[in-house]
């Protein structure tokens with residue numbers, strides 16, 4: 001399931017990027033978990049749409065940039081919550097959108113032992 005989450009976020013970053021835009025993927029450690037951040041250099045999303053984008057089938061004003069149906073971000077949030085994690089989205093201060101997946105150690109006992 002997590003593979004599908006990451007697959008959709010990378011495919012969004014490709015679809016909604018500028019033609020020559022890079023995609024940066026960062027994996028990092030936090031005190032009680034870990035995070036994975038996917039950042040593109042496209043137009044980002046309208047501020048007023050940010051909370052709506054996690055609703056099933058909602059597509060933003062930029063949807064004309066790419067084909068799709070819009071169920072995926074809501075599924076991403078659901079899958080992350082099943083895994084005891086969360087997903088956050090923000091427009092970067094420069095041009096681009098950043099999606100962050102947060103995984104909690106508490107939901108991953110192997111990692112706590114490790």
Ligand SMILES: Nc1ncnc2c1ncn2[C@@H]1O[C@H](COP(=O)(O)OP(=O)(O)OP(=O)(O)O)[C@@H](O)[C@H]1O
Pocket residue numbers: 008012013016017040042043044045053058059060061062063067068069070071072073074097
């Ligand atoms: N990286 C991004 N940059 C800008 N807008 C984005 C980005 N990722 C998602 N969005 C916005 O969020 C909406 C919902 O994303 P979602 O992945 O659910 O749908 P989709 O990619 O349009 O279609 P599908 O995933 O079904 O092929 C998109 O239609 C788009 O408006």
Ligand SMILES: [Mg+2]
Pocket residue numbers: 008011012068072073
């Ligand atoms: Mg998508």
